[in-house]
Amino acid sequence: xxxxxxxIVKFYRKxxxxxxxxxxxxxxxxxxxxxxxxxxxxxxxxxxxxxxKRILRCNPFNKGGFDPLK
Numbered sequence: 092x093x094x095x096x097x098x099i100v101k102f103y104r105k106x107x108x109x110x111x112x113x114x115x116x117x118x119x120x121x122x123x124x125x126x127x128x129x130x131x132x133x134x135x136x137x138x139x140x141x142x143x144k145r146i147l148r149c150n151p152f153n154k155g156g157f158d159p160l161k
Contacts, residue, residue, distance in 0.1 A: 092135040100126045117155025122146055128160045 104123045116122055125145050130138035145158070 093130055093138070096135055096139065097127060097130050100130070117149055117153065118145070118158045119156070120159065122149060125158070125160055132160065 100123055108123065114121075118125070120128070122142070122145055126138070126142040129141040129145075132138070133141065141160070148158075149155070
């Protein structure tokens with residue numbers, strides 16, 4: 092399952108994210124990089140939960156910044 096999720100994130104990075112004309116991520120590392128790191132380190136379930144929490148923090152009311160995987 093972990094490998095399938097990693098493939099999905101890599102597909103998004105390569106094909107869908109490139110459709111945007113400029114970078115829009117508020118965080119460093121980007122949400123997709125964070126997702127890859129979380130999936131590799133914690134596996135499918137906990138990695139997905141951490142990724143969802145990170146994406147929910149990506150909103151106009153959050154200034155973003157440096158937010159590494161812990």
